[in-house]
Amino acid sequence: MSNAWNEGYFTDEGYTYSYSREINPVFQRYCLLLRGFATLETSDGYHCELGFGQGVSINIHAAANPGSFIGTDFHPAQAAHAQALARTWNSDAQLYDDSFEQLLARKDLPQFDSISLHGIWTWVSRDNQKLIVEFARRHLKPGGMLYVSYNCLPGWSPSAPLRHLFSLHDRFATSSSTNPQQRIDAALQFSETLLAANPNYAAAAPSIAAKLQSIKGQDRHYVAHEYFNRDWNCMYFTDVVDALAPAKLDYAATAVPLDTVDPLNLSAEGMDFLEGIEHPVMREQARDYFVNQHFRRDLYVRGANRLTASEQRQALLNTRFVLLQAAESVSASVRGPAGEASLQVEIYGPVLEALAANAYTPKTLRQLSAAAPSLPYDELVQAITVLVGMGAAAPCQSEAAEQQVEARCRTLNLQLCKRALLSAKIQVLASPVTGGGVTVSRFQQLFLISIKQGNKRPADWAMLAWSVLGEQGEVLIKDNQPLLTAEENLAELTESAEAFAAQSLVIFSALGLI
Template sequence: MNDWTAGYVADIGYTYGYYTELNPLRVKLAFLNQGLQCPEMATACELGFGQGLSANLHAAASAIRWSGTDFNPSQAGYAQELAQASGSGAQLHDEAFAEFAQRPDLPGFDYIGVHGIWSWISDENRAVIVDFVRRKLKVGGILYISYNTLPGWAAFAPMRHLMTEHAEVLGSEGRGIVSRIDGAMDFAEKLLATNPAFARANPLVADRLKHMKGHNRHYLAHEYFNRDWHPMHFATMAGWLEAAKLQYACSANYLDQVDVVNLTPEQQVFIKEIPDPMFRQTVRDFMVNQQFRKDYWVKGARRLSALEQMEALRNVRLILTTARVDVSLKVTGAVGEATMSEAIYNPILDALADHRIHSIGQLEQALKDRNITFGLIVEAVLLLTGAGHLQLAQDDQAASKARKTCERLNQYLMLKARSSNDVSYLASPVTGGGIAVNRFQQLFLLARSQGQKQPAEWAQSAWQLLAVQGQTLIKDGKGLPTPEENLSELTAQAKTFAEAQLPILKSLQIA
């Protein structure tokens, strides 16, 4: 009997995650910071889209035409349902990579995204992806690819192998993958409790296992328990992509582009003396003990002159998506936690505090008397965006075109939130992608869209939905026992939402 799963976990669905790095709009700042020309994007594709949330949010929130595939039919069905609800026209399929790659109706793509799946598939499927990229990515096009990386996974790889062996050999098939995962982790804990030499030689393994136990079991099933699981050195990835004529461009993780939070001064000097840029990446992975890379590759890199780079950077548009009072001036990189300079960051944040769109050039003008150089502004934008406080904003024309599809998708998701907390994101035509909005906040927005104007009314509407389903709120780790306590807590949350989050969501054209 043919195993259509090819060893990939398919008996439970993937999580309903949203991955902002898949947003093509993010390419612009990353490329410009490296002095590279960013192409205009009209077509995009995601291979292995999971539940399809990222693909649908990006398709609804931009003018880009999206295609994609995920071989799990239940996940593809959900993704197609979202595409139909939004009316975005996204073409999302349930085909294996080899089948999808031969479709005659696919356009050439300006952007192809492959998030995570590379680490969990066979060499045969990797070859299919590389050939697809070679044939279907346009000249000047971008590949975003993320994958588990060595050396960061080197110490834990034997423990992962042990747990998958336990799940396969000693786990009961009838109990399902979640029970087998729990059994495997319990076994691993008992093994470490015997203080084996492996644990003494790799003291961080116990911490990684403890961290694993706090994760969603559906995530763990797909992250650790597939038949294929291959962390890869950067140089090995480069070797794979050479056949597709791709060049490494830069990290898609903005924080990775700021050396001061990732490398010590000695490491910065050491790495700058390495003449080969590819080998430099390999060495850098050892310095930061890289576990997961998020990278952009380009088919034909084109460098900008210094003048062109400065002009393009000045035109980059930004919006503050975190309440000003909630922005921390601490950022965590490979060297630990760093504190950003108040003299630099507070004026920048104050200039953005109205939650309107500002270009980097406008920031430069607003701060010209504050002794904050253009270079410092760009570095601050990278750090604040990498930390999730800022997002890039697309042009007004694209945002206007995307508004109706965003409204339709958001209405659908808010209706789903009445009975489920699966999806914690809504689409913004301003950012061209997803914005974190939790279940209760979605219910408040739903009540507001139905004509209820006061926070107390939103809370009452949310409580009626929860009560009829026998659901209660959790506070301080305990369920609230009475209707009065639940309604009081919801009312407090609704008031906070009205004061802090709602103005931002209005600026993002979500509310």
């Protein structure tokens, strides 16, 4: 249903309760450091998120980072959820349901160290994009960073007409009183029927039928916001560079560490071709053609300052890293646009062993270098970059910053675990070590509650989890089949609790989650 306040944005379905690591200031600074850029790091700075959805990420980051957080999401139900979560841990985060125009009109906003907008730029009008740029021009500090993600060309070229078809069907062919999920399903069915009639478009885009089938299998909350907004401005990278220029923003890097590992992304011919392009913006745009980029996660800096090679090296050597999973469970391969590559045992074996040493406590790159002296510096940096890019490891904030936020992370995490007693909506906890979120399943959150109650045996943790699930009429799924008896469910939960005790507890401790 279209209301005057929603400006064509699909507000009938709330957004997902997901977490985005790219909005974490610690992660953003690491991505910029990888590319050799200086960044701001203050203990009392301000950070802003525009369009925070259900508020999971902004609450996690407000707890896990020094400084203060301000954000807005003009969907009032989402803003209310974010505010309610913030109140549970006594957060000082200022979370509004302002439009971008209303936020820009405020006279009480500070200068920000960072401004982030994830999944916003493409789905708002050109007028709202201009308001975002003006907001950054007024409120981003010199040296501050802006993160923006967006759908882009050329990767979206085949699918853009399909998305347009969804939006048109929702606008003209369904009743505004129809259930939102029914409206979405009707648009998907209409599009499938259209493709089955063999239009020339389907022949020109032979993969589009498979794309539609993929969309049909996705979460309807995500599909609503990805494909059903009235505004959808898909741009080339250079279009966004031009749009942000009035805010004195310089493109610096992507928030995708694996993008720095060229062999994962480009053929030998592609690397040779791009090497011959001198201008960084032109080179980055040409690169999008080689990888057929359809979604970008970009970092801009207001007044980008380059570090010298020695400054960058020292900063990286002083950066701490931590594993997010058991060393033995890290995948032996990694995939990029150029294909799959195996992680060389002689390189990654010593690095993983060093990261796992001393109960997985964080290690500086300097410490990792000392633990694996046979590895050249460049190979070590690339190995860590790949592990971070895979989500197997994470950069850490300073120990001083970690200590500053430990108490409020504990408070937020307790509240999130209590929510797991009722639902599985939020499956992430705040780490004072990484400054960001760590995936923690509902079962694991229930195990943590049992541990906090003083229970030491996995069987007891499983019993608490089953008491919660059983009372709510829920059962576990194993081998695609529901477990029908209490004994079966309890046995499966006990097995999960024992694995949690053997593999996850030590890592969660190193991450400051317990």
